[in-house]
Amino acid sequence: MRSVFSGSSLAALLLTLGLSGATPRPRPTPAPAPRHTFTLGTNQFLLDGQPLQLISGELHYPRIPREAWRARLKMAKAMGLNTIGTYVFWNVHEPQPGQYDFTGNNDVAAFVKMAQEEGLWVVLRPSPYVCAEWEFGGYPYWLQNVPGLKVRSQEPQYIAAYSRYLQAVGKQLAPLQVNHGGPILLVQVENEYGSYGADKAYLAQNKRLFEQAGFDGLLYTCDPGPDVAKGHLLGLLPAVNGVDKPSQIRQLVNASHDGHGPYYVAEWYPAWFDWWGTQHHTVPAAQYTPGLDSVLRAGMSINMYMFHGGTTRGFMNGANYKGPGTEYEPQISSYDYDAPLDEAGNPTAKFRAFREVIAKYRPAGAPALPPVPAAKPSMALPAVQLTRAVPLLARLPQPVRSPRPLTFENLKQPYGFVLYRTAVVTSHGGEQLLKLRDLRDYAVVLVNGQRVGTLDRRERQDSLLLQLPAGRVQLDILVENLGRINYGAYLLQNTKGITKSVTLGGNELTGWQMYGLPFASAPAVVASAGPAPTATSGPVLRAATFSLAQPQDTYLDMRQWGKGVVWVNGHNLGRYWAIGPQQTLYVPAEWLKPGQNQVTVLELLKPRQATLSGLDHPILSELHPAAAVLNE
Numbered sequence: 001m002r003s004v005f006s007g008s009s010l011a012a013l014l015l016t017l018g019l020s021g022a023t024p025r026p027r028p029t030p031a032p033a034p035r036h037t038f039t040l041g042t043n044q045f046l047l048d049g050q051p052l053q054l055i056s057g058e059l060h061y062p063r064i065p066r067e068a069w070r071a072r073l074k075m076a077k078a079m080g081l082n083t084i085g086t087y088v089f090w091n092v093h094e095p096q097p098g099q100y101d102f103t104g105n106n107d108v109a110a111f112v113k114m115a116q117e118e119g120l121w122v123v124l125r126p127s128p129y130v131c132a133e134w135e136f137g138g139y140p141y142w143l144q145n146v147p148g149l150k151v152r153s154q155e156p157q158y159i160a161a162y163s164r165y166l167q168a169v170g171k172q173l174a175p176l177q178v179n180h181g182g183p184i185l186l187v188q189v190e191n192e193y194g195s196y197g198a199d200k201a202y203l204a205q206n207k208r209l210f211e212q213a214g215f216d217g218l219l220y221t222c223d224p225g226p227d228v229a230k231g232h233l234l235g236l237l238p239a240v241n242g243v244d245k246p247s248q249i250r251q252l253v254n255a256s257h258d259g260h261g262p263y264y265v266a267e268w269y270p271a272w273f274d275w276w277g278t279q280h281h282t283v284p285a286a287q288y289t290p291g292l293d294s295v296l297r298a299g300m301s302i303n304m305y306m307f308h309g310g311t312t313r314g315f316m317n318g319a320n321y322k323g324p325g326t327e328y329e330p331q332i333s334s335y336d337y338d339a340p341l342d343e344a345g346n347p348t349a350k351f352r353a354f355r356e357v358i359a360k361y362r363p364a365g366a367p368a369l370p371p372v373p374a375a376k377p378s379m380a381l382p383a384v385q386l387t388r389a390v391p392l393l394a395r396l397p398q399p400v401r402s403p404r405p406l407t408f409e410n411l412k413q414p415y416g417f418v419l420y421r422t423a424v425v426t427s428h429g430g431e432q433l434l435k436l437r438d439l440r441d442y443a444v445v446l447v448n449g450q451r452v453g454t455l456d457r458r459e460r461q462d463s464l465l466l467q468l469p470a471g472r473v474q475l476d477i478l479v480e481n482l483g484r485i486n487y488g489a490y491l492l493q494n495t496k497g498i499t500k501s502v503t504l505g506g507n508e509l510t511g512w513q514m515y516g517l518p519f520a521s522a523p524a525v526v527a528s529a530g531p532a533p534t535a536t537s538g539p540v541l542r543a544a545t546f547s548l549a550q551p552q553d554t555y556l557d558m559r560q561w562g563k564g565v566v567w568v569n570g571h572n573l574g575r576y577w578a579i580g581p582q583q584t585l586y587v588p589a590e591w592l593k594p595g596q597n598q599v600t601v602l603e604l605l606k607p608r609q610a611t612l613s614g615l616d617h618p619i620l621s622e623l624h625p626a627a628a629v630l631n632e
Contacts, residue, residue, distance in 0.1 A: 033116070033181035038218055040237060043261045044299060045185070047178075053299060054185070054264065055358055056083035056123055057307025060132070061111040062092055063335055064310045064345070066104060067590035069111055071373070072308055072345050073118040078370045079340060079351055080358030083185070084115055085266075085303045088126035088173070090165055091140040091316075095414065097161075100168050109172045116183035122176075123266075123303060125188040126169050126215075127206075128162050133273045133331045135316045136484035136494055141414040144495055151491055152193070154202050159209075166213040174214030187215045188266070192241065194223035194231025196488075203233040222266035225252055232256045239266035241305075244291030246298035263300040268292070270304055270350060271338030275320070275329040276482075277458060280581040280621035282338045285353035292354060296361040304354075309335035311343055311586055314572040315415035315519075318486030319441075328457045330441065330482040332582040333574025334620055343586050343618060344553050346375040376589065378553040381614025386542035386601060388525045389610070393419075393449055393476065393538055395523065399513035405498035406514055408481055416518035418497050420477040422509050429470035435463045437500035441482035444539060444604050448474050451537040454605070457482070466504070475509070477502070478539060478604070522567035522600050539564075540607035543600040551592035555584040557613045562605030562627070569598055578605075578627030583619040 036048050044051040057076055064072055076084055092106050102108065115122050129152060130138035143149055149157040176182030189206045203221070210219060222239035223231035225248065232238040238256040240249050240263075249263050270288050272281040295302050312335050319330040336343040340351035352372070359369055396419060400411060405420050426432075436443065441457040445464055455461045481496040502509045525543035556566060558576035566573045566585050569592065573585045603609060 035181045036178045038178045038185050040218065040262055043263070045262050045264075045301060047185075051299075053296070053361070054083045054121070054123070054301035054303070055081050055296070055361075056085050056121075056301070056303035057081045057340070058085040058267075058303060058305040059308040060086055060089075060310065061108055062089060062105055062316070063312060064308070065588045065590045066107070066110075068345060068588060069114055070118065072341065073115055073120060074370070074373060075341055075345060075347065075351075076120060076307060077118060078372045079307070079347075079355045080362070080369050081120065081307065083121040083123060083303070084307070085123040085125060085305075086111070087130040087132050087134075087138065087191075088124065088169055089130060089132075089134060089138045090128045091134075091136060091138055091414075093168070094140055094165055096140075097142055098164075102172055109176065112173065112176050112183060116176075120183065121178075121185045122183045123186045123188070124173060124184045125191065126166070126173065127188055127191040128165060129191050131191060131487050132318070133312065133335065134318050134486055135415070137318060137486035137491060139491070141409060141484070142412070144409050144492075145412070152190075152196055152202070154199070154205060159205065163209050163212070166209050170213030170215060174216070177215065177217040179217050184217070186218050186220055186237075188239075189219050189221055189233065189236065190231070192223050192227065192231060193221070194227030194229065198230040200233060203231075207233060207236065220264070220266070228252045228256055237262065237264065239264040241265070241267035242269060244268055244295050244302075246294055246300060249295070249300060261300075263298070265295060265300065265302045267305040268295070268302050270306075270340065270354075273309075273331055273335065273337055274581055274620070275331045276577055277579050277623070277625065278329075278581065279623060280338075282621075285350040288350070289353050289357050293357050293360070296357065304340070306335070306337045306339045308341035308345060309337035309339050309343065310345075311335055311574060313574045315481065315483070315575075317483045317575070319483040320487055321485045321490050322488060323490065327460075328441065330458070333576075334582045334586065334618070336618070336620055344376060344378070344588070347372055376553050378555070378616040379614070380616045381546070381554045381556070381587075383611055383613045384544050384546045384599060386544040386599070386610050386612055388543040390525055390541050391449075391536050391538055391607075392478070392517075392541055392602070393446075395541060396515040397517075399515050402512055402514065403510045405502060405512050407499050408496040411497075411514060411516055413516045413518050415481055416516075416520070417478055417480050419515040419517060420479065420498055420502075421513045421515070422475050422502075422511050424468065424473045424475050424504060424509065426468050426470055426473065429468050432466055432468060432505040433463055434466050434475075435503045436477070436498055437462065437502075438498075439479065440496045440499055442480040444478040446476040446478070446538050449476070449536065449538055451605075475504075476538075480604075519565065519572070519602070522570045522572070522598075523602070525600060536607055538607065539602065539604045541600065541602055542610060543598065544612070545596050545598055547596055548592055548594060551589045551594060553589045554587045554592075555615045555618050556587060557584055557615045557619070559583050559619070559622070560606075560611065560613075561601070561603060561609050564601060564603045564605075566602075567598075567600040569593070578624050580623040580627075581621050583622045584615060586618060587614075
């Protein structure tokens with residue numbers, strides 16, 4: 001038997017105690033994740049040469065609190081998914097030119113790595129254009145400030161900006177491709193381009209940019225059935241959106257892909273999104289389970305859009321618009337989507353129905369599906385009195401002056417509100433017609449600090465009859481960006497604010513002061529400000545502190561309010577609007593804390609409303625059209 005203090009043992013002990021003069025050996029680094037091959041077979045995807053059927057669901061990291069990412073991924077596993085899909089959002093990651101943000105809720109690499117930790121593959125969709133019911137389809141607002149720039153084209157300024165952005169994304173995500181040891185199986189080039197154009201040279205340029213950014217695995221395109229031929233680039237896999245009949249899928253893919261697969265439904269819609277003033281969209285699971293069953297039975301791969309929608313918080317909702325004579329349709333903040341997981345991440349009847357279908361097609365020998373996690377507890381927040389208040393007009397920053405109104409883009413302001421102010425002098429007073437040319441998108445009009453009306457682009461309103469007193473009058477027009485168009489031909493007609501001119505009685509008004517109110521962070525409402533004067537009818541900021549013993553999910557009940565935005569503990573929860581259909585704002589338990597919590601409300605239309613109540617469930621399906629012309 002060797003001595004306990006043999007030479008090697010003593011050296012090791014001295015090294016452990018830091019008493020040896022020798023240089024400590026570095027700790028071994030973790031073994032790299034195994035690299036796999038992922039290729040296209042004749043009819044199926046092949047992982048290391050073996051068939052792999054992708055059963056995927058879409059969920060978007062910015063729409064889910066980072067603290068809840070893992071819980072949502074575990075739910076995906078419990079429903080039977082083996083893959084998740086996500087877009088990458090340019091305006092999130094490059095909010096201003098050259099300023100990149102991949103931190104916090106924007107840390108997409110951490111999201112992808114977490115998916116791998118949970119045993120999920122990833123389909124990545126980093127096209128600069130995402131649509132996604134997202135502000136400007138994912139494009140950063142500042143692209144519109146570059147004269148001559150044309151998105152989704154070979155225009156050199158666009159390609160240069162696109163390339164710089166994609167290089168930044170590649171640094172984050174290219175190392176996470178499956179052939180480098182990560183979970184990313186497929187990377188999408190462009191996004192439903194066939195519904196927009198048919199420039200194959202532009203698509204080829206996209207492919208080159210992706211390859212130059214380090215995406216050296218499998219690339220694919222995706223388009224709705226009728227547009228596959230226009231949006232497909234020869235040599236890439238053509239995926240199909242919105243189709244669940246196997247014979248039709250085969251026909252569409254075979255026509256563009258040398259007569260064979262694999263066959264991938266890149267967007268399969270189990271429901272739809274909502275916009276302000278229209279009914280909440282819901283579809284029973286029974287209408288979708290046969291299609292899901294048929295695709296899986298045929299051995300085809302599928303990605304359901306959405307598996308979990310979450311919430312489009314802040315000012316990041318998009319809008320639809322098809323041109324003159326059609327309605328502008330800004331989307332609501334809830335992205336519940338009637339998806340298998342609801343807005344809070346809880347399983348629905350649709351979740352259980354889809355899980356039953358998926359379970360039928362588990363590979364032989366695969367372990368049983370994990371049990372479905374329980375729904376998160378929720379609470380009804382007790383009524384809170386928002387006693388700290390200040391009129392918005394008393395909280396204005398320094399103005400920018402210009403003879404004519406400037407757009408948000410001119411002011412280098414992405415989102416939020418701009419207050420336009422000018423002085424009007426009338427000798428006798430009386431009625432005069434105020435007209436705003438191309439208002440985008442919603443305006444509260446005030447005369448001498450008092451609200452006299454609103455204008456709503458949705459209703460194609462651009463004029464208001466004003467009753468003016470004699471003498472000098474202060475005219476204020478508070479304009480809200482309700483969301484840039486995210487789809488279609490009008491992507492490049494997306495400036496915000498007062499985009500042309502303002503006339504009063506047929507005469508153009510000049511000499512404007514513009515106050516930027518982007519609300520990039522929660523506004524402070526100090527206690528000393530006191531309550532809003534009862535005489536005001538203008539917009540008001542209100543705030544309060546409330547206490548919680550045990551945070552749980554809750555829903556702010558905004559049915560007694562008019563229109564505005566809410567922040568809780570600094571987090572922008574999104575917009576509310578009495579017209580509906582959304583009447584509540586979801587507050588994740590992860591953003592609440594035991595003890596003191598802060599809530600702030602910007603209310604545009606009902607400045608005397610001061611009581612904020614909570615519910616333990618959402619209300620996403622109440623319409624009140626008359627609230628659009630609310631006058632308190």
